[in-house]
Amino acid sequence: MLLSALVRACVLRYSLALSTLVAASLSPGTAAPATTSHRASRSTVRAPAAVILPATASAWDLAVGQAARSALGHAQGAVVAMDPHTGRVHALVNPALGMQRGFQPCSVFKIVVGIAGLSEGVITPETVYNCRKGCWMWAGHGPIDLRRALAVSCNPYFEWVGEQLGYEKIQRYAHLLGLGEPSGINLTGETAGRVPTFVRPEAVGHLSSHAAGVETSAVQLAVLVSATVNGGSILTPQVSGPADFVPRERWHLPATTRLEGLADGFAAAVNEGSASAAFDPEVAVAGKTGTCSQLGWFASYAPADGPQLVVVVFLRYGSGHGASAVAGRMFRELFGPGGGPVAAGMP
Numbered sequence: 001m002l003l004s005a006l007v008r009a010c011v012l013r014y015s016l017a018l019s020t021l022v023a024a025s026l027s028p029g030t031a032a033p034a035t036t037s038h039r040a041s042r043s044t045v046r047a048p049a050a051v052i053l054p055a056t057a058s059a060w061d062l063a064v065g066q067a068a069r070s071a072l073g074h075a076q077g078a079v080v081a082m083d084p085h086t087g088r089v090h091a092l093v094n095p096a097l098g099m100q101r102g103f104q105p106c107s108v109f110k111i112v113v114g115i116a117g118l119s120e121g122v123i124t125p126e127t128v129y130n131c132r133k134g135c136w137m138w139a140g141h142g143p144i145d146l147r148r149a150l151a152v153s154c155n156p157y158f159e160w161v162g163e164q165l166g167y168e169k170i171q172r173y174a175h176l177l178g179l180g181e182p183s184g185i186n187l188t189g190e191t192a193g194r195v196p197t198f199v200r201p202e203a204v205g206h207l208s209s210h211a212a213g214v215e216t217s218a219v220q221l222a223v224l225v226s227a228t229v230n231g232g233s234i235l236t237p238q239v240s241g242p243a244d245f246v247p248r249e250r251w252h253l254p255a256t257t258r259l260e261g262l263a264d265g266f267a268a269a270v271n272e273g274s275a276s277a278a279f280d281p282e283v284a285v286a287g288k289t290g291t292c293s294q295l296g297w298f299a300s301y302a303p304a305d306g307p308q309l310v311v312v313v314f315l316r317y318g319s320g321h322g323a324s325a326v327a328g329r330m331f332r333e334l335f336g337p338g339g340g341p342v343a344a345g346m347p
């Protein structure tokens with residue numbers, strides 16, 4: 001397993017050297033480079049994903065990049081893999097879709113509403129809401145708390161939280177979590193995404209569950225989910241290192257920010273909810289899915305009880321279920337038996 005990983009890594013190193021160089025000049029509208037020229041030249045086969053790695057990639061970076069690319073396969077989408085404690089980007093697959101364009105984050109935005117609700121005292125992790133109708137599950141989820149609402153992505157729960165908050169507070173937390181402006185990643189052509197300046201009061205509920213009008217990149221969501229596991233640090237993602245790497249914190253969330261209860265919900269999503277495709281008895285994964293407008297998202301990390309790697313998967317045509325399956329394959333290869341950070345030479 002390790003030997004085959006190293007062989008793959010060596011093959012990848014040759015092909016990635018080019019894409020890493022090209023990445024430095026990425027600009028809006030530039031086609032992302034294919035990494036394996038002999039495949040790209042065959043018109044009948046879609047070019048494999050472009051993978052951006054640090055110029056001085058470690059064995060772990062190479063392993064992460066290879067796992068991300070093979071897990072995504074030929075699906076149109078993007079994967080970003082980042083260290084949640086430092087912001088070091090190990091790999092970014094398809095930057096054109098993962099960084100240069102924003103898309104509706106769908107139910108991943110419920111993380112923002114959850115943090116706002118907890119921090120503003122609208123809910124605690126124990127608060128129970130009765131989901132009776134109007135949910136994606138027609139009969140409703142019945143009495144439901146934050147953990148379960150995150151796990152099954154209950155719409156009425158978050159609509160109720162959002163309506164109590166009002167849009168101004170939701171907007172404030174969206175910005176605090178880094179949305180609506182470039183993350184500052186050291187690649188050119190990054191999108192700012194979009195956080196609406198105004199939302200009609202009657203539309204706040206729908207925005208809280210579906211993120212209508214909001215646009216985010218996978219890179220922005222990697223920063224956001226990292227903040228939930230690193231104690232509230234909004235980091236600048238950097239494709240560099242591991243040698244001489246210096247983490248950069250853009251800001252820290254206010255001391256009044258409450259993050260308790262989120263991790264339980266993210267773990268429950270994988271163990272008993274919308275992200276069950278990422279479940280593996282050997283690797284504890286946690287995260288939040290998003291599905292809407294044919295888009296699929298999974299903002300995740302592993303190991304659940306000591307996060308070492310944040311992975312955000314975006315599918316241009318897919319679902320949260322499909323995106324969680326991609327992340328699951330990736331985590332399995334990296335953290336499952338025979339793999340793992342130590343075997344791959346982390347960092």
Ligand SMILES: [Zn+2]
Pocket residue numbers: 131135136137140141142153154155156157
């Ligand atoms: Zn529900």
